[in-house]
Amino acid sequence: MLNEIFPTELPRALQHLLERDDADGPATLPRRSVLKIVGIGGLALGAFPHLALGQQANAAGEGPLKPTQQPSAFVQIAPNGEVTVTINRLEFGQGVQTGLPMILAEELDADWSLVRTRNGNNDAAYMDPAFGIHLTGGSNSIKNSYTQYRELGARARSMLLAAAAARWNVDPASLTTQNGTVLGPGGRKATYGELAEAAMAMPVPEKVMLKDPREFRIIGQATTRLDAKAKSSGQQDFGIDVHLPGQLTAVVARPPVFGARIASLDDGAARATKGVKAVLSVPLDGGAEGVAVIADGYWQAKLARDALKVEWDVSQVEKVDTEKQLAQYRELARQSGPLHFDADMKPLASAPHQLEAEFVFPYLAHAPMEPLNCTVQLSEGRAQLWVGTQFPGGDGAAAAKVLNLKPEQVQVNVQIAGGGFGRRGVPTNDFVVQACEVAKAARAAGLDAPIRTLWSREDDIKGGYYRPMHLHRARIGFDDSGKVLAWDHALVGQSILTGTLFAGQMKNGIDPTATEGLRDPYPLPMRLTVHHPKLNVPVLWWRSVGSTHTAFVMETLLDEIARTTKQDPVAYRMKLFGDQNPRHRDALQLAVDKSEYGKRALPAGHAWGVAVHESFSSVVAYVVEASVQDGRPVLHNVTAGVHCNLVVNPRSVEAQVQGAALMGLSMCLPGGAVTLKDGVVQQSNFADFSVPRITDMPQIAVHIVPSAEPPTGMGEPGLPALAPAFANAIASLTGKPLRQLPFSLA
Template sequence: MYSNSTDTLDIAGQLPKGLQALMHKAQDAAQSIADAALQRRSFLKVTTAGGFALGAFPLLAQAQTMATAGAPAASSLKPTQQPSAFVRIDKDGTVTVTINRLDFGQGVQTGLPMILAEELDADWALVKSQHGNADPAYVDPAFGMHLTGGSGSIKNSYTQYRELGARTRAMLVSAAAAQWGVDAGSLRTQQGVVIGPGGKRLTYGELAEAAMKQPVPEAVTLKDPKQFRIIGKPTGRLDARAKSSGGQSYGIDVRLPGMLTAVVAHPPVFAGKVKTLDDTAAKAVPGVKAVLRVPLDRGGEGVAVVAEGYWAAKQGRDALKVEWDSSGVEKVDSVQQLASYRALAQKTGALKYNGDISKLATAPKKISAEFAFPYLAHAPMEPLNCTVQLSGQGADAKAELWLGTQMPGLDTLAASKALGVAPQNVKMNVQMAGGGFGRRAIGTSEYVVEACNVARAARGAGLTAAVRTLWSREDDIKGGYYRPMHVHRAEIGFDAQGNILGWDHVIVGQSILGGTPFESFMVKDGVDGTMVEGMKEPYDIPMRLSVHHPKLNVPVLWWRSVGSTHTAYVMETLIDEVARGSGQDPVAYRLKQFGSKHPRHTAALQLAVDKSGYGKRTLAPGRAWGVAVHESFNTVVAYVVEASVKDNTPVLHAITAGVHCNLAINPTSVEAQIQGAALMGLSMCLPGAAITLKDGVVEQSNFGDFPVPRITDMPTVAVFIVPSADAPTGLGEPGLPPLAPAFANAIAQLTGKPAPRELPFKLA
């Protein structure tokens, strides 16, 4: 979700101090209470149905109750390093691991427990997992805020979860040593059991209560990767049975006693308002409880229909007679927007790179190219939803929320402000989410604030039950926050050997960060770093890169792999074109460019080439190879594809992936992530994959006019991982960017023309 540019968020693990201050400003009081309570060496004793456990505990409002007489001296460990918030061991030996992320399909609800269980030496058959919440313990340890994004879940918490497991194991061993009266160094562990002299055995469940009284070690020795028995092994997901049987509960499935459901009529033009409203027919629909005017994102206004269930709420909304006022707001038209972008692309903008392009004019070979990329909706299978329960009055007011959120801390603060409830009185229940791709990580917390506004208005109307605000698929696709539209212009000069002598490049597109709290320190010298990530690297080329960030009345947001969704396409199709233009094989040309400076790129590409049979295997008539390689979020993915073109329709038949993500925690999840990302990358190429506007109104509304790939579109996908014992890198997003350019490069081989300059593909 975030750039790997050093001008923005440093994906290596630092967050600008300004953002940390912003994120935690409203939590300072609660944080200080939580930190004081957590800075203790003993675990909190929790009684559960299964007996005593190493238990997770709330870190905000209730944290002050944890200061107990006789507690050991304070520890210097941070909340994120304390096992008590992450591990619960029941008397029967069941280990429940709390994850500090949202799982919305990427598999971290299995991957993070695997890491902790490895160092804990747990019996994997007894390991379960659950989501955390907005407590300080569950911030991303690298970014310092609650965040699922930037493909950082495993990467940023790898060492954290190893140490959590090792600390818990050390406490269990210490408890056993005390019980047996022996030195802890004489004991060993194996699959949930501490083994002592003479074969004595105590299970983790038997030791849990005593282990809670042991000091939390600040320093622990971690395993040598050669000792791993869980990490690196193909492992089925802990949620697989629930999902495959229909038993998995998502945010949309929340059910509370007496709960009401609300749907909102949004203005057709962003930031529009209600001019006139006739709600007579809506109120007559059986089950409708209230019709409420509510403030919306970006200063707009909508009408919420609150009812006993979704269908009644929808029927009520359909019966509304609303006249909208869109005066004073811009009405974007995609045709005009594209023309204005193309005009801007002819001018140099704010500079990102200022390479020497003096030899461009006299270069013997030249490429002049213009690319266009449309707005894209996230369109997750589970539409947006948020359930809000309000209680109490005044200083005693409380709120409880249920939703799948990528930023529970930020959303808690936004809910606090919208509801007028103190942050420590807002409880966030993070739910499994059915996809998101960035749509559930919004700087404005737009859909969360909307749900809070609805709940507050409902309470003002005398409705005290919890209110679930639910978006339909149409609401979601027409509702904004899209991957921005972009235009690229490139002028390239090179010689007969393929040496690039000059590359002048301009990108036009809205800033994702403009107008958000991130802008002040993530937009540098007029350049939004998220838009230019993926440009230039890893190729050592003289590039002048500049950008224009026009402001339009269309809300934009990161979309799976962010800037790399378009920069990878431009870079990899143009690099291919330079290779072909100088009579070189595209693979050989790339390997020569990588040289010895980019061994991970070389390894990923060579693996994909070797496994695909590229250059050695004869393809079926009418098919051609296509190649692309790209690094995003510190992971390199190379694709070698087979494609054909029939009746001006491109068809993708097979994908071979070479992946360098360093240590693969769960190869099964790596394979699934690459397959899913490749499919989403394919979705950008298919006819209809564009969000367009006319007179300010989004023209698409559902999968009928914003299609996703069908099973008949899915090629075979073979995934191969470069072996490595180095700490893992991100994987949620890197599989997407190189798919479209690899496909396009195969089309270029077949047609003898440059790769398509526009997405989705238009060959006719």
């Protein structure tokens, strides 16, 4: 059982490792009866103790259900019929705050207009039911909780039926439900709100009958998100908005080079700043040291931090330089190393056509719109955290270690977050640990108040944990028909898993998060050599992880082979897919049909671009229309074909693909890179780490392949194929393939 500190942005290869290692699922916790409490809205089905220990499963005395299977932890029904569903994930824009309640409400037969939602915490009930850990990542939320939330709704419905049957002294089989009401013989009716208290006393059924998907009336419907009004009107609270009585705000001065420490400190001017309560040295991530300034509010703390006079000792840490790093990577790519694939390369020398290519991908910051933050309140023998985290269990365990508490003495109150893309799920728990170190130091200095540690935009972009820089080098031999005879490939980049709990899962020294997306699903004879240099730059998964670079390499090289052999890029891919990849074929064909690729005449100077890629068990194909204007690439239209199996909320899928495509576009445009000079990150804000503006946004149409199979992931799969599709369109216009991100047309 994985129960310590876990990463949460789980790519496909890592999902497979977890599924293998945790094949038996999470351990069952001891039995405890469900509690009944009176809340503001009255008695409710949904009161549960901290750590949600198992309820009695049924009157026959069978073993308890797991906490993740208990309706008491997830469903609260008020006397007025309002149904509040607790979500076991972080909502940070992907729509789980609506999608998960839709699934539960479907089986509950709830009145959707009365459904509400609330956030979970680090309670055992809110672990991922497949992996047995707390996580939001790897596009697993709907995928892994689809059956779970259906069963939760069905169990709660069964308990309501049992309560009605007992009230009316009839057979439960004679009852039906409809829109939040139990219907009985003779025209009897009772609302869920009227039955909730009695339903709580009913045994929780272990096995339930789920609906035939043909009976769905909520799942599959285009549904407005429950948080849409609050977010669009500016009323939504995020983690950064937490405000507790007496709360203070802390900002931290961090060294300019990762891992550096304080050589000297003059904090006189900072302490003299109005509103400042304390200036304290604190340990930071990676052995570094920083200075925390604690004040009444952010602006006072920020002004005081600006007044600090700090000399940093950078003599003992490596000072990474991007230009020198690239030279090092090029040298490594020429050397032999660990092999991930090992096909015969003899046909390469005699191949009729040969292609050599080098690709360079920079470090990327996550740059979520809401900067990192965490609020910590300490009391005797307990701690509470308010934080938008992808990883409440791991963060709670890490906080407990810093604060010298037991994990059960720490409650993590998950807050809605303004984006994350992996940055709020860190194996080292860096920003949460930092907040706890600040709170602990403040308490030791006599400040008995909640402390909100807040990162500025500059702190966030300079603070490390980037998508790793990568270099790819490929030598490909192919014949006149485009058949690849040999593909010799080298990949150089830092490992995300090295130094984490998952380091032992690396095979032959190769990190599976770096290689995912290479070769498959194409039947290519590839030899893949991988090098993982160690550098003083913290790295982390970034939305769609390895596929951010592997999809670009694969899809642009395949396009180049098609152009060289004078084949249509769509037809060439379809030929490679064969009959073994129907989901890829269907997604690509849908995008082709809806875009009218090859049928609709494009304006002069415009060209089509195509790419398709599978990540996190879903396939997204793009057909794009692009041009070059004044030496700058412009993306005009994007048509997506999506295969993610059954869709819970089509609007969420559309939004996810739109957002992921925009983030994919961010990798292409000038300024979308993080670079270092003498160990110092050169970017600091959106002026020099640019993101697409509204004028860069293309028209996007999203089309979904119909399917009744269980849902697959959608948070990340929309990103990888966008950049190569765009690049392929530009290459067809200029005759020059693009080999790096951001694009360079020089």
